[in-house]
Amino acid sequence: MAAVGEWHCEKRPFDKSESFANNNENVPETGCLSIIVLGASGDLAKKKTFPALFNLYRQGFLQLNDVHIFGYARTKISDDDLRDRIKGYLPDGNDVTEDVKNFLLLIKYVSGSYDAPEGFQALDQAISEHEFSKNSTEGSSRRLFYLALPPSVYPPVCRMIKSHCMNKSDLGGWTRIVVEKPFGRDLESAEELSSQIGELFEEPQIYRIDHYLGKELVQNLLVLRFANRLFLPLWNRDNIANVQIVFREDFGTDGRGGYFDQYGIIRDIIQNHLLQVLCLVAMEKPVSLKPEHIRDEKVKVLQSVLPIKDEEVVLGQYEGYKDDPTVPDNSNTPTFATAILHIHNERWEGVPFILKAGKALNSRKAEIRVQFKEVPGDIFKCQKQGRNEFVIRLQPSEAIYMKLTAS
Ligand SMILES: NC(=O)C1=CN([C@@H]2O[C@H](COP(=O)(O)OP(=O)(O)OC[C@H]3O[C@@H](n4cnc5c(N)ncnc54)[C@H](OP(=O)(O)O)[C@@H]3O)[C@@H](O)[C@H]2O)C=CC1
Numbered sequence: 063m064a065a066v067g068e069w070h071c072e073k074r075p076f077d078k079s080e081s082f083a084n085n086n087e088n089v090p091e092t093g094c095l096s097i098i099v100l101g102a103s104g105d106l107a108k109k110k111t112f113p114a115l116f117n118l119y120r121q122g123f124l125q126l127n128d129v130h131i132f133g134y135a136r137t138k139i140s141d142d143d144l145r146d147r148i149k150g151y152l153p154d155g156n157d158v159t160e161d162v163k164n165f166l167l168l169i170k171y172v173s174g175s176y177d178a179p180e181g182f183q184a185l186d187q188a189i190s191e192h193e194f195s196k197n198s199t200e201g202s203s204r205r206l207f208y209l210a211l212p213p214s215v216y217p218p219v220c221r222m223i224k225s226h227c228m229n230k231s232d233l234g235g236w237t238r239i240v241v242e243k244p245f246g247r248d249l250e251s252a253e254e255l256s257s258q259i260g261e262l263f264e265e266p267q268i269y270r271i272d273h274y275l276g277k278e279l280v281q282n283l284l285v286l287r288f289a290n291r292l293f294l295p296l297w298n299r300d301n302i303a304n305v306q307i308v309f310r311e312d313f314g315t316d317g318r319g320g321y322f323d324q325y326g327i328i329r330d331i332i333q334n335h336l337l338q339v340l341c342l343v344a345m346e347k348p349v350s351l352k353p354e355h356i357r358d359e360k361v362k363v364l365q366s367v368l369p370i371k372d373e374e375v376v377l378g379q380y381e382g383y384k385d386d387p388t389v390p391d392n393s394n395t396p397t398f399a400t401a402i403l404h405i406h407n408e409r410w411e412g413v414p415f416i417l418k419a420g421k422a423l424n425s426r427k428a429e430i431r432v433q434f435k436e437v438p439g440d441i442f443k444c445q446k447q448g449r450n451e452f453v454i455r456l457q458p459s460e461a462i463y464m465k466l467t468a469s
């Protein structure tokens with residue numbers, strides 16, 4: 063029997079004043095806004111970034127009078143080509159509504175490379191023309207650059223933005239950049255990337271994104287764990303046998319080899335999305351909900367993870383991966399990985415955290431599965447496998463359910 067529980071689980075209302083401004087409390091959020099999606103020809107842009115912008119537009123956070131959206135990438139396509147690529151991924155894209163039409167008209171495309179001035183000069187000119195058409199005083203407008211690109215090109219792109227596309231002077235306007243995961247390939251490259259970007263932009267201008275943290279149930283994990291007495295006494299090694307954090311997709315790279323093959327499934331999914339989830343599942347209660355307090359508790363979890371043993375890792379590559387023309391014929395990149403993590407602390411000693419991620423599998427699913435221990439002195443002889451579990455499903459649709467043991 064599966065029962066749906068109703069635990070305290072709330073959605074924090076989105077506060078307009080927080081949009082793009084939570085670290086910049088004194089900066090006015092008015093005036094002409096240009097949002098520039100770099101890597102606009104790619105998968106992230108069409109599946110997530112443009113649809114998210116459309117949702118902001120529909121909810122009134124992006125005003126027709128103030129906003130313009132620019133796509134930038136190397137692929138040579140027209141404005142309409144880009145709009146056609148995006149259309150099918152918008153919630154109402156197939157029956158082109160007025161909202162869809164108006165939104166698409168906000169989008170212009172500029173083509174150029176990621177490491178040469180010409181393209182960025184053309185981009186700057188297109189942005190400036192838009193700002194001029196809105197009678198925006200130079201320096202008073204806002205420019206947001208979203209890097210929907212492989213991290214390997216962040217340094218040249220950031221240098222080009224800094225040299226050619228900044229808001230010209232500081233009259234209340236700003237220039238900000240959003241960078242995607244994975245943040246580098248390893249500790250050394252992450253630190254190098256941090257210092258390269260840090261030399262060009264001030265910290266409040268830099269936004270690092272992990273979209274799993276935007277999923278409603280991921281955001282709710284802290285409320286669920288720390289605002290419900292039901293869970294407080296159970297959430298530990300005395301009651302929990304193991305925790306599985308699983309990501310499965312039923313599609314492969316689909317032409318994303320240019321990015322994916324350089325990184326593989328561990329860097330694409332496990333190191334960021336799944337580890338963030340693991341931290342929220344395993345951490346102690348933070349002092350408050352301030353970002354730095356939450357971060358401090360996450361760091362303690364990560365510091366308590368023991369080195370992963372080779373025999374507790376499985377890697378694989380799906381058959382047909384190398385048939386994708388964007389993947390090199392000799393690629394050894396894993397598209398599947400499982401690793402067992404052990405957290406060496408008072409709460410979790412002896413509880414395996416099983417992290418699994420794979421592409422081109424037989425189903426699509428992202429979930430946290432908390433398997434409870436069997437009850438002591440069990441008098442029932444029923445089948446126990448797959449029962450006594452608490453499941454938080456993050457994908458394809460978000461849900462919480464419990465698999466109880468019942469005859
Ligand atoms: N796809 C998704 O659902 C998600 C992706 N992300 C992140 O977004 C970023 C981009 O991923 P995604 O859009 O999927 O990948 P894509 O392979 O689709 O790459 C995006 C664009 O980047 C350019 N590009 C690709 N490979 C290279 C390369 N080796 N060198 C220079 N430019 C390249 C291409 O544009 P052009 O050739 O036209 O210049 C491409 O259209 C990654 O960091 C990923 O982790 C994050 C969350 C979800």
Ligand SMILES: O=C1O[C@H](COP(=O)(O)O)[C@@H](O)[C@H](O)[C@H]1O
Nearest residue numbers: 243273274311330331335428457
């Ligand atoms: O970050 C990424 O996430 C997507 C999956 O996101 P979801 O919200 O649809 O679960 C994945 O396809 C992509 O490889 C990866 O870069």
